[in-house]
Amino acid sequence: MKIMVIAGSPKAEARTRGIAQYASEVLRELNVDVLYFDVGSDQLPLFTGDATSAENETVKKLSEYAEQADGFFVTTPEYHSGMSGALKNALDFLGGKHFKNKPSAIAAAAGGGKGGMNALTNLRTVLRGVYSLVLPDQFVADPVNFDEGNVLVDELAQTRVHDLATQLKELTELVSVNKAKS
Numbered sequence: 001m002k003i004m005v006i007a008g009s010p011k012a013e014a015r016t017r018g019i020a021q022y023a024s025e026v027l028r029e030l031n032v033d034v035l036y037f038d039v040g041s042d043q044l045p046l047f048t049g050d051a052t053s054a055e056n057e058t059v060k061k062l063s064e065y066a067e068q069a070d071g072f073f074v075t076t077p078e079y080h081s082g083m084s085g086a087l088k089n090a091l092d093f094l095g096g097k098h099f100k101n102k103p104s105a106i107a108a109a110a111g112g113g114k115g116g117m118n119a120l121t122n123l124r125t126v127l128r129g130v131y132s133l134v135l136p137d138q139f140v141a142d143p144v145n146f147d148e149g150n151v152l153v154d155e156l157a158q159t160r161v162h163d164l165a166t167q168l169k170e171l172t173e174l175v176s177v178n179k180a181k182s
């Protein structure tokens with residue numbers, strides 16, 4: 001089984017990456033092949049709808065990973081009550097062809113003080129728009145959940161990401177078995 005993990009922060013130093021890396025570790029422990037894409041280091045051009053962008057190496061990597069993936073673990077920072085522009089730009093290169101009937105788990109890094117929900121609702125809406133099966137459960141990390149190196153160190157936060165990754169693997173398995181039968 002292949003799960004694409006998307007780290008959705010454009011920043012060089014990003015807490016979102018701490019969630020994506022922890023989720024990747026957990027998924028690998030669960031014997032899942034992780035396809036890791038980081039919008040901060042895998043820098044995409046701006047989506048313009050121009051067909052020639054399909055020849056861009058990073059766009060190719062994004063769409064090849066998404067095509068191969070059986071499910072997705074998508075992480076985003078909350079910026080101004082939404083997902084990052086960099087993540088939305090990446091998702092605009094993809095569509096139902098990549099996501100339809102494939103499960104997704106979503107998680108956000110926010111500023112504390114009850115932030116994060118708006119970014120997740122925004123991300124959930126966009127993933128519904130590409131027909132992904134988004135898990136009802138979701139997770140927000142606050143700055144206190146990370147160390148100075150943006151590693152997710154808080155045990156409760158780790159447990160929540162572990163739970164989400166496990167649910168994602170289980171649902172992806174169920175969906176894959178049923179796809180194989182039909």
Ligand SMILES: Cc1cc2nc3c(=O)[nH]c(=O)nc-3n(C[C@H](O)[C@H](O)[C@H](O)COP(=O)(O)O)c2cc1C
Pocket residue numbers: 009010011013014015016017076077078079080081082109110111112114115116143
């Ligand atoms: C442009 C910008 C807008 C932000 N807006 C929000 C917000 O609306 N709600 C919130 O909880 N935090 C907000 N924050 C704080 C970030 O969500 C928080 O710092 C988060 O950890 C950033 O993740 P990153 O380090 O992966 O980019 C904002 C930060 C930036 C840079």
